[in-house]
Amino acid sequence: MAKIVAGVWTSHVPAIGAALDLGKTAEPYWQRVFGGYEKSKEWIAKVKPDVCIVVFNDHATAFSVDIVPTFALGCAAEFAPADEGWGPRPVPVVKGHPELAAHIAQSVIQDDFDLTVVNKMEVDHGLTVPLSLMFGQPKEWPCPIIPVAVNVVLFPPPSGKRCFNLGAAIRKAVESYPEDLRVVIFGTGGMSHQISGPRAGLINSDFDRAFLESLATDPSKATSIRHIEYMREAGAEGIEMVMWLVARGALSNNVEEVHRFYTVPASNTAVGHLILEDRDSAPSAMAAE
Amino acid sequence: MERQSKEYEDIPGTTVFDADQCRKGYGINMFCMSLLKADNREAFKKDEAGYLGPFNLTPEQTQAVLKRDWNGMLKQGGNIYFTAKLAATDGLSFQQVAAMMTGSTQQQYADMMLAGGRSPNGNRSKAEWANKNG
Numbered sequence: 001m002a003k004i005v006a007g008v009w010t011s012h013v014p015a016i017g018a019a020l021d022l023g024k025t026a027e028p029y030w031q032r033v034f035g036g037y038e039k040s041k042e043w044i045a046k047v048k049p050d051v052c053i054v055v056f057n058d059h060a061t062a063f064s065v066d067i068v069p070t071f072a073l074g075c076a077a078e079f080a081p082a083d084e085g086w087g088p089r090p091v092p093v094v095k096g097h098p099e100l101a102a103h104i105a106q107s108v109i110q111d112d113f114d115l116t117v118v119n120k121m122e123v124d125h126g127l128t129v130p131l132s133l134m135f136g137q138p139k140e141w142p143c144p145i146i147p148v149a150v151n152v153v154l155f156p157p158p159s160g161k162r163c164f165n166l167g168a169a170i171r172k173a174v175e176s177y178p179e180d181l182r183v184v185i186f187g188t189g190g191m192s193h194q195i196s197g198p199r200a201g202l203i204n205s206d207f208d209r210a211f212l213e214s215l216a217t218d219p220s221k222a223t224s225i226r227h228i229e230y231m232r233e234a235g236a237e238g239i240e241m242v243m244w245l246v247a248r249g250a251l252s253n254n255v256e257e258v259h260r261f262y263t264v265p266a267s268n269t270a271v272g273h274l275i276l277e278d279r280d281s282a283p284s285a286m287a288a289e
Numbered sequence: 290m291e292r293q294s295k296e297y298e299d300i301p302g303t304t305v306f307d308a309d310q311c312r313k314g315y316g317i318n319m320f321c322m323s324l325l326k327a328d329n330r331e332a333f334k335k336d337e338a339g340y341l342g343p344f345n346l347t348p349e350q351t352q353a354v355l356k357r358d359w360n361g362m363l364k365q366g367g368n369i370y371f372t373a374k375l376a377a378t379d380g381l382s383f384q385q386v387a388a389m390m391t392g393s394t395q396q397q398y399a400d401m402m403l404a405g406g407r408s409p410n411g412n413r414s415k416a417e418w419a420n421k422n423g
Contacts, residue, residue, distance in 0.1 A: 014383065015382070015383065015384070059370040059373075060318070060321070060322060060368065060370040060371045060373075060374070061325070064318065064319060064322045065311055065314075065315055065318045065319065065322075065368075065371075066319075082325070083325055083326070083327070084325065084373075084374070084377065085324055085325060085330075085373065085374040085376075085377025085378060086377050087327070153306065153368060153370055154306060154307070154308065154311055154368075155297070155305050155306055155307040155308075156307070192406075194303070194407075195369055195383055195386075195387050196303070196304070196363055196368075196369035196390065197302050197303050197304055197360060197363055197390055198301075198302035198360065198390060198391055198392065199300070199301060199302030199303050199391075199407065199412055200302075200387040200390050200391050200407075201387060201391060201398060201401055201402060201406050201407040202406060202407045202408075202409060202412060203402075203405060203406025203407065203408075204408075204409045205405065207409070227297075228296050228297055228300075231297055231300055231303070231305065232300055232409070232413050232414075233409055233413070234409075236300070236303045236305065237369070264402075264405055264406060265402040265403065265405075265406060267382075267383060267384050267402070268383060268384055268387050268402060270406070
Protein backbone atom coordinates (compact mmCIF):
# COMPACT_ATOMS: atom_id res chain seq x y z
CA MET A 1 0.00 0.00 0.00
CA ALA A 2 1.25 3.49 -0.81
CA LYS A 3 1.39 6.06 1.96
CA ILE A 4 2.16 9.73 2.47
CA VAL A 5 5.03 9.77 4.94
CA ALA A 6 5.83 13.48 5.15
CA GLY A 7 5.00 16.97 4.01
CA VAL A 8 7.41 19.64 2.82
CA TRP A 9 6.41 23.30 2.54
CA THR A 10 8.48 25.95 0.86
CA SER A 11 8.27 29.25 -0.97
CA HIS A 12 9.03 29.01 -4.69
CA VAL A 13 10.47 32.48 -5.40
CA PRO A 14 11.76 32.63 -9.01
CA ALA A 15 14.85 34.61 -7.95
CA ILE A 16 15.92 31.59 -5.87
CA GLY A 17 16.01 29.52 -9.06
CA ALA A 18 17.92 32.25 -10.86
CA ALA A 19 20.46 32.46 -8.00
CA LEU A 20 21.02 28.70 -8.24
CA ASP A 21 21.22 28.63 -12.01
CA LEU A 22 23.62 31.59 -12.14
CA GLY A 23 25.90 30.17 -9.42
CA LYS A 24 25.18 32.89 -6.84
CA THR A 25 24.43 30.59 -3.91
CA ALA A 26 27.65 31.48 -2.05
CA GLU A 27 26.81 35.20 -1.92
CA PRO A 28 25.91 36.26 1.64
CA TYR A 29 22.42 37.41 0.56
CA TRP A 30 21.64 34.00 -0.90
CA GLN A 31 23.56 32.01 1.71
CA ARG A 32 21.04 33.31 4.24
CA VAL A 33 18.30 31.65 2.16
CA PHE A 34 20.02 28.43 1.06
CA GLY A 35 21.45 27.84 4.53
CA GLY A 36 17.91 27.13 5.69
CA TYR A 37 17.66 24.15 3.34
CA GLU A 38 20.88 22.29 4.20
CA LYS A 39 19.15 20.13 6.79
CA SER A 40 16.24 19.57 4.41
CA LYS A 41 18.47 18.22 1.66
CA GLU A 42 20.08 15.77 4.10
CA TRP A 43 16.65 14.76 5.34
CA ILE A 44 15.17 14.04 1.93
CA ALA A 45 18.31 12.16 0.85
CA LYS A 46 17.65 9.79 3.76
CA VAL A 47 13.90 9.57 3.27
CA LYS A 48 14.33 8.73 -0.44
CA PRO A 49 10.69 9.17 -1.45
CA ASP A 50 9.44 6.93 -4.27
CA VAL A 51 7.16 9.69 -5.54
CA CYS A 52 6.64 13.36 -4.68
CA ILE A 53 3.30 15.09 -5.19
CA VAL A 54 4.03 18.78 -5.68
CA VAL A 55 1.20 21.25 -5.12
CA PHE A 56 2.09 24.48 -6.89
CA ASN A 57 0.62 27.19 -9.03
CA ASP A 58 1.23 27.91 -12.64
CA HIS A 59 2.25 31.55 -13.20
CA ALA A 60 0.68 32.17 -16.61
CA THR A 61 2.90 29.57 -18.20
CA ALA A 62 0.91 26.42 -18.99
CA PHE A 63 -2.42 28.17 -18.50
CA SER A 64 -3.14 31.53 -20.13
CA VAL A 65 -6.43 33.35 -19.57
CA ASP A 66 -8.13 31.08 -22.13
CA ILE A 67 -8.71 28.30 -19.60
CA VAL A 68 -8.06 28.58 -15.87
CA PRO A 69 -8.57 25.29 -14.02
CA THR A 70 -9.02 25.60 -10.26
CA PHE A 71 -7.35 22.24 -9.57
CA ALA A 72 -5.31 20.47 -12.27
CA LEU A 73 -3.63 17.09 -11.91
CA GLY A 74 -0.56 16.31 -14.01
CA CYS A 75 -1.05 12.81 -15.44
CA ALA A 76 1.64 12.94 -18.15
CA ALA A 77 4.81 10.85 -18.31
CA GLU A 78 6.95 13.97 -18.28
CA PHE A 79 6.76 17.72 -17.87
CA ALA A 80 9.31 19.99 -19.52
CA PRO A 81 10.67 23.08 -17.72
CA ALA A 82 9.09 26.13 -19.36
CA ASP A 83 10.56 29.23 -20.94
CA GLU A 84 9.10 31.98 -18.73
CA GLY A 85 10.61 34.77 -20.78
CA TRP A 86 14.23 34.37 -19.72
CA GLY A 87 14.67 30.96 -21.42
CA PRO A 88 13.94 27.62 -19.66
CA ARG A 89 15.70 26.91 -16.36
CA PRO A 90 18.63 24.51 -16.87
CA VAL A 91 17.04 21.78 -14.76
CA PRO A 92 16.13 18.18 -15.62
CA VAL A 93 12.85 17.27 -17.27
CA VAL A 94 10.32 16.37 -14.57
CA LYS A 95 9.26 12.73 -14.89
CA GLY A 96 5.70 11.99 -13.84
CA HIS A 97 4.03 8.92 -12.37
CA PRO A 98 1.09 8.43 -14.76
CA GLU A 99 -0.20 5.27 -13.04
CA LEU A 100 -0.46 6.79 -9.57
CA ALA A 101 -1.75 10.05 -11.06
CA ALA A 102 -4.49 8.20 -12.93
CA HIS A 103 -5.40 6.38 -9.73
CA ILE A 104 -5.58 9.69 -7.85
CA ALA A 105 -7.86 11.10 -10.59
CA GLN A 106 -10.16 8.07 -10.30
CA SER A 107 -10.39 8.31 -6.55
CA VAL A 108 -10.44 12.05 -5.94
CA ILE A 109 -12.92 12.94 -8.70
CA GLN A 110 -15.34 10.29 -7.43
CA ASP A 111 -14.78 11.79 -4.00
CA ASP A 112 -16.44 15.01 -5.30
CA PHE A 113 -13.34 17.04 -6.25
CA ASP A 114 -13.66 18.07 -9.89
CA LEU A 115 -10.02 17.93 -10.93
CA THR A 116 -8.91 18.87 -14.42
CA VAL A 117 -6.77 16.09 -15.86
CA VAL A 118 -3.74 17.48 -17.69
CA ASN A 119 -1.80 15.32 -20.15
CA LYS A 120 0.50 17.98 -21.51
CA MET A 121 1.94 20.74 -19.38
CA GLU A 122 5.17 22.66 -19.13
CA VAL A 123 6.15 23.49 -15.57
CA ASP A 124 7.48 26.81 -14.35
CA HIS A 125 9.43 28.03 -11.32
CA GLY A 126 6.48 27.24 -9.08
CA LEU A 127 7.29 23.56 -9.41
CA THR A 128 11.01 23.51 -10.25
CA VAL A 129 12.32 25.89 -7.56
CA PRO A 130 11.08 23.69 -4.68
CA LEU A 131 12.69 20.66 -6.37
CA SER A 132 15.98 22.55 -6.65
CA LEU A 133 15.81 23.65 -3.01
CA MET A 134 15.23 20.09 -1.79
CA PHE A 135 17.28 18.05 -4.28
CA GLY A 136 20.00 20.50 -5.34
CA GLN A 137 21.26 20.35 -8.90
CA PRO A 138 21.24 16.68 -9.98
CA LYS A 139 21.38 15.43 -13.59
CA GLU A 140 18.02 13.73 -13.07
CA TRP A 141 15.44 14.37 -10.37
CA PRO A 142 15.68 11.44 -7.94
CA CYS A 143 12.03 10.33 -8.18
CA PRO A 144 8.86 10.78 -10.24
CA ILE A 145 6.81 13.89 -9.52
CA ILE A 146 3.04 14.35 -9.74
CA PRO A 147 2.18 18.03 -10.23
CA VAL A 148 -1.03 19.39 -8.73
CA ALA A 149 -1.65 22.92 -10.00
CA VAL A 150 -3.96 25.20 -8.02
CA ASN A 151 -5.29 28.44 -9.48
CA VAL A 152 -4.19 31.38 -7.36
CA VAL A 153 -3.73 33.82 -10.26
CA LEU A 154 -7.36 34.56 -11.14
CA PHE A 155 -9.40 35.59 -8.10
CA PRO A 156 -10.95 33.76 -6.38
CA PRO A 157 -8.73 30.76 -5.70
CA PRO A 158 -10.33 27.83 -3.87
CA SER A 159 -10.85 28.38 -0.14
CA GLY A 160 -8.31 27.16 2.38
CA LYS A 161 -10.83 24.68 3.71
CA ARG A 162 -11.47 23.30 0.24
CA CYS A 163 -7.71 22.95 -0.31
CA PHE A 164 -7.31 21.13 3.00
CA ASN A 165 -10.13 18.73 2.14
CA LEU A 166 -8.63 18.06 -1.29
CA GLY A 167 -5.43 17.06 0.50
CA ALA A 168 -7.39 14.60 2.62
CA ALA A 169 -8.93 13.13 -0.54
CA ILE A 170 -5.47 12.77 -2.09
CA ARG A 171 -4.31 10.94 1.03
CA LYS A 172 -7.23 8.55 0.77
CA ALA A 173 -6.41 7.96 -2.90
CA VAL A 174 -2.73 7.28 -2.22
CA GLU A 175 -3.58 4.87 0.57
CA SER A 176 -5.76 2.83 -1.76
CA TYR A 177 -2.95 2.39 -4.32
CA PRO A 178 -1.75 -1.23 -4.15
CA GLU A 179 1.98 -0.70 -4.71
CA ASP A 180 4.22 0.01 -1.69
CA LEU A 181 5.28 3.56 -2.38
CA ARG A 182 6.52 6.16 0.08
CA VAL A 183 5.14 9.50 -0.99
CA VAL A 184 6.17 12.98 0.15
CA ILE A 185 3.76 15.82 -0.59
CA PHE A 186 4.98 19.39 -1.17
CA GLY A 187 3.03 22.58 -0.54
CA THR A 188 4.65 25.54 -2.28
CA GLY A 189 4.29 29.29 -2.78
CA GLY A 190 3.94 32.16 -0.36
CA MET A 191 4.77 33.33 2.15
CA SER A 192 3.70 36.97 2.51
CA HIS A 193 4.44 38.97 -0.60
CA GLN A 194 2.97 41.48 -2.98
CA ILE A 195 4.64 42.00 -6.31
CA SER A 196 1.93 44.05 -8.02
CA GLY A 197 1.00 47.72 -7.84
CA PRO A 198 1.95 50.58 -5.52
CA ARG A 199 1.70 48.38 -2.39
CA ALA A 200 4.36 45.95 -3.70
CA GLY A 201 6.93 44.84 -1.17
CA LEU A 202 4.47 44.08 1.62
CA ILE A 203 5.79 41.53 4.11
CA ASN A 204 4.05 40.37 7.29
CA SER A 205 6.35 38.20 9.37
CA ASP A 206 3.88 37.92 12.25
CA PHE A 207 1.24 36.51 9.91
CA ASP A 208 3.73 34.12 8.30
CA ARG A 209 5.07 32.80 11.60
CA ALA A 210 1.56 32.26 12.93
CA PHE A 211 0.70 30.40 9.73
CA LEU A 212 3.72 28.10 10.07
CA GLU A 213 2.82 27.47 13.69
CA SER A 214 -0.74 26.64 12.71
CA LEU A 215 0.39 24.11 10.12
CA ALA A 216 2.62 22.43 12.66
CA THR A 217 0.21 22.41 15.60
CA ASP A 218 -3.38 23.30 14.70
CA PRO A 219 -4.24 23.55 10.99
CA SER A 220 -7.85 24.51 11.76
CA LYS A 221 -6.64 28.05 12.44
CA ALA A 222 -5.07 28.33 9.00
CA THR A 223 -8.00 26.75 7.18
CA SER A 224 -10.36 29.40 8.56
CA ILE A 225 -8.40 32.34 7.09
CA ARG A 226 -10.50 34.15 4.50
CA HIS A 227 -9.16 35.36 1.15
CA ILE A 228 -9.58 39.03 2.07
CA GLU A 229 -7.43 38.44 5.15
CA TYR A 230 -4.61 36.81 3.17
CA MET A 231 -4.60 39.70 0.73
CA ARG A 232 -4.84 42.50 3.30
CA GLU A 233 -2.39 40.99 5.76
CA ALA A 234 0.03 39.02 3.59
CA GLY A 235 -0.12 40.81 0.24
CA ALA A 236 -2.18 40.27 -2.89
CA GLU A 237 0.06 37.40 -3.97
CA GLY A 238 0.37 36.06 -0.42
CA ILE A 239 -2.89 34.26 -1.15
CA GLU A 240 -0.67 31.52 -2.62
CA MET A 241 -0.53 30.19 0.94
CA VAL A 242 -3.90 28.45 0.46
CA MET A 243 -1.93 25.86 -1.53
CA TRP A 244 0.01 24.89 1.59
CA LEU A 245 -3.25 23.61 3.03
CA VAL A 246 -3.62 20.93 0.34
CA ALA A 247 -0.39 19.34 1.54
CA ARG A 248 -1.36 19.76 5.20
CA GLY A 249 -4.70 18.07 4.57
CA ALA A 250 -2.84 15.08 3.13
CA LEU A 251 -1.18 14.43 6.50
CA SER A 252 -2.82 13.07 9.62
CA ASN A 253 -3.12 14.95 12.91
CA ASN A 254 -0.26 12.89 14.23
CA VAL A 255 2.73 14.82 12.88
CA GLU A 256 6.20 15.55 14.15
CA GLU A 257 8.12 18.62 13.12
CA VAL A 258 11.52 17.94 11.54
CA HIS A 259 12.55 21.40 10.44
CA ARG A 260 11.31 24.99 10.29
CA PHE A 261 12.96 27.98 8.64
CA TYR A 262 11.92 31.55 7.93
CA THR A 263 13.79 34.49 6.46
CA VAL A 264 13.07 37.85 4.80
CA PRO A 265 13.58 38.58 1.98
CA ALA A 266 14.30 36.63 -1.18
CA SER A 267 13.84 39.28 -3.82
CA ASN A 268 10.26 40.52 -3.05
CA THR A 269 9.13 37.69 -0.83
CA ALA A 270 9.26 36.19 2.63
CA VAL A 271 10.67 32.66 2.55
CA GLY A 272 9.06 30.03 4.76
CA HIS A 273 9.88 26.35 5.01
CA LEU A 274 8.55 23.49 7.11
CA ILE A 275 8.93 19.71 7.17
CA LEU A 276 6.51 17.47 9.06
CA GLU A 277 6.70 13.70 9.23
CA ASP A 278 3.47 11.78 9.54
CA ARG A 279 3.67 9.52 12.57
CA ASP A 280 0.58 7.56 11.54
CA SER A 281 2.18 6.40 8.30
CA ALA A 282 5.87 6.74 9.26
CA PRO A 283 6.12 5.68 12.91
CA SER A 284 9.85 6.36 13.39
CA ALA A 285 12.05 9.30 12.53
CA MET A 286 13.27 10.03 8.99
CA ALA A 287 9.90 9.02 7.58
CA ALA A 288 10.32 5.32 8.41
CA GLU A 289 13.75 4.44 7.08
CA MET B 290 -28.91 45.93 -11.60
CA GLU B 291 -26.17 47.53 -9.55
CA ARG B 292 -22.86 45.79 -9.40
CA GLN B 293 -22.15 44.23 -6.05
CA SER B 294 -19.32 45.98 -4.24
CA LYS B 295 -16.21 43.94 -3.66
CA GLU B 296 -14.63 44.10 -0.23
CA TYR B 297 -11.13 43.63 -1.72
CA GLU B 298 -11.47 46.95 -3.55
CA ASP B 299 -10.67 48.50 -0.16
CA ILE B 300 -7.09 47.16 -0.22
CA PRO B 301 -4.91 50.16 -1.13
CA GLY B 302 -2.45 50.13 -4.01
CA THR B 303 -3.82 46.82 -5.23
CA THR B 304 -5.84 45.71 -8.25
CA VAL B 305 -7.26 42.25 -7.63
CA PHE B 306 -7.28 40.21 -10.83
CA ASP B 307 -10.82 38.85 -10.84
CA ALA B 308 -13.00 37.67 -13.73
CA ASP B 309 -14.08 41.24 -14.55
CA GLN B 310 -10.47 42.42 -14.79
CA CYS B 311 -9.60 39.26 -16.70
CA ARG B 312 -12.20 39.98 -19.36
CA LYS B 313 -11.08 43.60 -19.64
CA GLY B 314 -7.42 42.67 -19.94
CA TYR B 315 -7.74 39.61 -22.16
CA GLY B 316 -5.78 41.24 -25.00
CA ILE B 317 -2.95 42.54 -22.80
CA ASN B 318 -2.54 39.19 -21.11
CA MET B 319 -2.63 37.16 -24.33
CA PHE B 320 -0.08 39.55 -25.85
CA CYS B 321 2.18 39.01 -22.82
CA MET B 322 1.63 35.26 -23.07
CA SER B 323 2.89 35.32 -26.67
CA LEU B 324 6.23 36.59 -25.35
CA LEU B 325 6.96 33.14 -23.93
CA LYS B 326 8.31 32.28 -27.38
CA ALA B 327 11.76 33.63 -28.22
CA ASP B 328 10.78 34.35 -31.85
CA ASN B 329 7.84 36.45 -30.71
CA ARG B 330 10.06 38.41 -28.30
CA GLU B 331 12.31 39.28 -31.23
CA ALA B 332 9.39 40.25 -33.46
CA PHE B 333 7.95 42.48 -30.73
CA LYS B 334 11.28 44.22 -30.15
CA LYS B 335 11.58 45.01 -33.86
CA ASP B 336 8.13 46.63 -34.17
CA GLU B 337 6.31 47.05 -30.89
CA ALA B 338 3.21 48.88 -32.14
CA GLY B 339 2.87 46.66 -35.19
CA TYR B 340 3.21 43.51 -33.12
CA LEU B 341 0.38 44.61 -30.80
CA GLY B 342 -2.10 45.01 -33.69
CA PRO B 343 -3.67 41.55 -33.75
CA PHE B 344 -4.29 41.57 -29.97
CA ASN B 345 -7.06 44.20 -30.27
CA LEU B 346 -6.01 46.35 -27.32
CA THR B 347 -7.85 49.59 -26.55
CA PRO B 348 -5.85 52.74 -27.31
CA GLU B 349 -5.28 53.19 -23.55
CA GLN B 350 -4.01 49.63 -23.21
CA THR B 351 -1.71 50.08 -26.19
CA GLN B 352 -0.25 53.25 -24.67
CA ALA B 353 0.24 51.55 -21.30
CA VAL B 354 2.20 48.75 -22.97
CA LEU B 355 4.29 51.01 -25.21
CA LYS B 356 5.08 53.41 -22.33
CA ARG B 357 5.72 50.53 -19.93
CA ASP B 358 3.16 51.97 -17.52
CA TRP B 359 3.23 48.88 -15.30
CA ASN B 360 0.50 50.10 -12.92
CA GLY B 361 -1.60 51.24 -15.87
CA MET B 362 -1.44 47.78 -17.41
CA LEU B 363 -2.72 46.25 -14.17
CA LYS B 364 -5.56 48.75 -13.86
CA GLN B 365 -6.61 47.97 -17.40
CA GLY B 366 -6.86 44.27 -16.82
CA GLY B 367 -3.29 43.08 -17.01
CA ASN B 368 -2.07 40.58 -14.43
CA ILE B 369 1.39 40.76 -12.91
CA TYR B 370 2.34 37.20 -13.87
CA PHE B 371 1.54 38.08 -17.49
CA THR B 372 3.13 41.53 -17.52
CA ALA B 373 6.22 39.94 -15.99
CA LYS B 374 6.80 38.33 -19.41
CA LEU B 375 7.03 41.83 -20.89
CA ALA B 376 9.46 42.75 -18.12
CA ALA B 377 11.54 39.67 -18.96
CA THR B 378 11.51 40.67 -22.63
CA ASP B 379 12.89 44.06 -21.55
CA GLY B 380 15.57 42.31 -19.49
CA LEU B 381 14.09 43.49 -16.18
CA SER B 382 13.81 41.44 -13.00
CA PHE B 383 10.63 41.17 -10.92
CA GLN B 384 12.25 43.38 -8.32
CA GLN B 385 13.08 46.11 -10.84
CA VAL B 386 9.46 46.19 -12.01
CA ALA B 387 8.20 46.15 -8.42
CA ALA B 388 10.37 49.18 -7.67
CA MET B 389 8.88 51.02 -10.67
CA MET B 390 5.31 50.22 -9.58
CA THR B 391 5.96 51.66 -6.14
CA GLY B 392 7.56 54.82 -7.49
CA SER B 393 10.89 54.14 -5.85
CA THR B 394 14.36 53.59 -7.21
CA GLN B 395 15.60 50.04 -7.38
CA GLN B 396 18.05 50.79 -4.56
CA GLN B 397 15.34 52.27 -2.31
CA TYR B 398 13.13 49.30 -2.97
CA ALA B 399 15.89 46.74 -2.38
CA ASP B 400 16.80 48.52 0.87
CA MET B 401 13.17 48.41 1.99
CA MET B 402 13.04 44.67 1.32
CA LEU B 403 16.31 44.05 3.16
CA ALA B 404 14.93 45.99 6.13
CA GLY B 405 11.99 43.57 6.30
CA GLY B 406 9.70 44.84 3.55
CA ARG B 407 6.69 47.12 3.63
CA SER B 408 4.84 46.78 6.94
CA PRO B 409 1.16 45.86 6.87
CA ASN B 410 0.64 48.65 9.43
CA GLY B 411 -0.82 51.66 7.66
CA ASN B 412 -1.25 49.65 4.45
CA ARG B 413 -4.34 47.57 5.17
CA SER B 414 -7.12 49.82 3.87
CA LYS B 415 -7.76 52.80 1.66
CA ALA B 416 -8.74 54.79 4.75
CA GLU B 417 -5.27 54.20 6.20
CA TRP B 418 -3.69 55.47 2.99
CA ALA B 419 -5.97 58.52 2.96
CA ASN B 420 -4.89 59.35 6.52
CA LYS B 421 -1.24 58.89 5.65
CA ASN B 422 -1.39 61.09 2.58
CA GLY B 423 -4.05 63.53 3.75
